[in-house]
Amino acid sequence: MGCVWLGILLTFKTAGKSIPRLKYMRALGPLLVVVVSTSVMAITRWNEHGIEVVGPIDSGFPPIFTDFAFDKLGTLMSSAVVISFVGFMESVAISKSLAAKNKYEIHANQELVGLGIANALGSVFSAYPITGSFSRSAVNNDTGAKSGLAAIITASMVVLMLIAFTELLYFLPQNALAAIVLSAVSGLFDYQEFRFLWKVSKRDCLLWVISLLGTLFLGIELGIAIAVGISLAFVIYESARPHTAELGQLPGTNVYRNVEQYPDAVTVEGIVILRIDAPIYFANVDFIKDKLRMYENMAIDRSASLASSLQRLDKGVSYVILEMSPITSIDATGLHALRTIVAEYNQRGIHLALANPHRRVLEQLEKVDFLSLVGREYLFLRVQDAVAACVLHMEEEEEALNTQPNNGVDYTAL
Numbered sequence: 100m101g102c103v104w105l106g107i108l109l110t111f112k113t114a115g116k117s118i119p120r121l122k123y124m125r126a127l128g129p130l131l132v133v134v135v136s137t138s139v140m141a142i143t144r145w146n147e148h149g150i151e152v153v154g155p156i157d158s159g160f161p162p163i164f165t166d167f168a169f170d171k172l173g174t175l176m177s178s179a180v181v182i183s184f185v186g187f188m189e190s191v192a193i194s195k196s197l198a199a200k201n202k203y204e205i206h207a208n209q210e211l212v213g214l215g216i217a218n219a220l221g222s223v224f225s226a227y228p229i230t231g232s233f234s235r236s237a238v239n240n241d242t243g244a245k246s247g248l249a250a251i252i253t254a255s256m257v258v259l260m261l262i263a264f265t266e267l268l269y270f271l272p273q274n275a276l277a278a279i280v281l282s283a284v285s286g287l288f289d290y291q292e293f294r295f296l297w298k299v300s301k302r303d304c305l306l307w308v309i310s311l312l313g314t315l316f317l318g319i320e321l322g323i324a325i326a327v328g329i330s331l332a333f334v335i336y337e338s339a340r341p342h343t344a345e346l347g348q349l350p351g352t353n354v355y356r357n358v359e360q361y362p363d364a365v366t367v368e369g370i371v372i373l374r375i376d377a378p379i380y381f382a383n384v385d386f387i388k389d390k391l392r393m394y395e396n397m398a399i400d401r402s403a404s405l406a407s408s409l410q411r412l413d414k415g416v417s418y419v420i421l422e423m424s425p426i427t428s429i430d431a432t433g434l435h436a437l438r439t440i441v442a443e444y445n446q447r448g449i450h451l452a453l454a455n456p457h458r459r460v461l462e463q464l465e466k467v468d469f470l471s472l473v474g475r476e477y478l479f480l481r482v483q484d485a486v487a488a489c490v491l492h493m494e495e496e497e498e499a500l501n502t503q504p505n506n507g508v509d510y511t512a513l
Contacts, residue, residue, distance in 0.1 A: 100150065101274030104132045108282035112241065125243050129279045136275035137267070151273040156265040164225045182228050185324075187211060190231030192323050197240055237283035306330060341377030343390045345397070346422060346482065353483040355422070368405060369414045370489050371398045372482060374422040379433035388436060395419065395449075416449055417496075418489040422482050423456040434467050441472055450492075452477040454485045 111128030114121050139145075146152045191207055198205045210231075217229040239249055260268070296304035306329055314322030344357040347364030355372060358364045366372070371394055375387055398416050406413035429437070444451050451473050456464070464470055470478060479485040 100136075100145075100272065101278050104136060104275045104278035105281055107132055108278055109285075112282060115243075122243070125241065128282075132275050132279060133271060137271045140270035140272050146270065146272075153268050153271045153273065153276075156261075156268055158261060158263070158265040160261065161224045161226075163223055186228055186230035187214060188323055188327070190214060193231045193236050197236060201240070237280070241283035302333065306333070335382065338377065339382040340386050341375060341383050343376065343387070343394075344374045345394050346372040346374055348483075348486070353481070355482045355486075366398075366401070367486060367490060368402055369417045369493055370420060370486060371395055371416055371418070372420045372422060372486070374425060376425040378428040378430075379426060379436070380428070380430040381432035384432050384436040388440065391419070391440060414493075417493055418450050418452060419444065420452045420454055420482060420485045420489065422454050423460060424454075426460055427457055429460055429463050434463065434469065437469060438467070438472065441469075450474070450477060450489075452479060452485045452489060454479045454482045 108128045111124045111131070115123065115125030115128075140150070140152055187210070190210055191205075194205045194210060214229065214231075218226075221227075221229050239253070244250075293304065293307060296307050306326060309329060310322060310326035312322075313325040316322075317325070344359065345366070346355040347358040347361065347366045348355055349361060349364055356364055357374075358366065373391065373394055375390075377383060379387060395416055402415055403413050441451050453464075453473065456478075476488075477485075479488065
């Protein structure tokens with residue numbers, strides 16, 4: 100029987116969408132199913148043979164409740180907070196889904212205010228906690244509702260039914276209600292979005308599928324909670340492993356870009372130019388330190404290979420330039436890590452230079468006297484300025500080594 104009602108609803112829905120002059124059939128379908136199914140059950144009495152019906156519904160309004168037990172506030176507070184949080188999360192998830200489907204914007208603050216007012220008024224009548232209903236929102240959307248007026252009309256009809264017509268709903272079969280919900284909810288499945296996510300990001304597609312399955316089999320609250328938890332795990336993973344890059348100079352310009360993205364970018368022997376595309380904080384400090392060591396070792400290997408091919412002395416790495424424009428903040432753990440990195444560089448004879456730090460980052464470095472540790476002469480506005488200064492220092496050091504006296508020793512005879 101439920102399949103029959105579902106077939107009727109889908110037929111009316113398809114006709115309403117396909118034929119503009121029959122668009123009213125979308126709203127007519129659920130009403131027709133309620134009337135016909137109730138009439139069939141009232142005539143045949145199939146409820147006596149196992150088909151469940153709504154049954155008796157008390158008419159009228161529930162009594163007004165004014166005896167508030169404030170002494171139980173502490174006992175109920177924890178449960179109330181959890182219910183409020185889950186209810187708000189569920190409501191926003193549903194409203195965002197409908198907003199994306201119908202191409203309009205929602206404001207979460209207004210949703211929260213509306214839920215608060217509804218629950219405050221509902222408490223006077225001993226109502227259940229009020230949230231945005233997935234099934235009723237789907238039905239409302241499926242019947243073509245466009246504004247809050249639809250909710251006002253629905254509420255008015257509910258009041259009218261409660262006052263005068265509850266007896267007419269006694270024989271309304273549960274399978275008809277289920278068919279109405281299934282018909283409405285089926286329209287919320289965005290198959291195009293699944294194809295888009297599969298093409299663009301397999302990870303986002305996986306999260307989409309987990310959220311769907313969790314909601315279907317575990318309930319809306321737990322399904323959304325699982326999806327939010329996995330999303331947070333992805334965010335933490337990404338922030339703990341930020342993108343880093345070694346930079347090189349594009350030929351004929353003063354522009355420095357990722358050498359992997361621009362293979363023709365030129366690097367300078369003895370200098371490593373690095374960029375970290377994220378704030379430095381406790382979660383990604385170890386990853387960044389590992390990356391700095393990796394790029395340093397790569398530069399050392401390049402220098403050794405070049406020296407071997409040219410049969411001259413290996414210059415190694417003398418300077419590491421950190422391009423800091425993407426770094427918007429550094430926490431205490433990050434500052435400690437930078438001091439440790441500088442200390443390690445000094446032991447290996449490597450100087451750290453900073454290029455284009457944000458004002459906020461510069462203030463943080465000033466507070467811990469980091470610039471004095473590095474040397475203010477190694478703070479630059481542009482990467483090009485840092486490279487030019489480092490090249491000049493290396494040339495001066497090389498010239499100084501070449502002009503040192505040999506104390507009369509003839510090294511060529513050794």
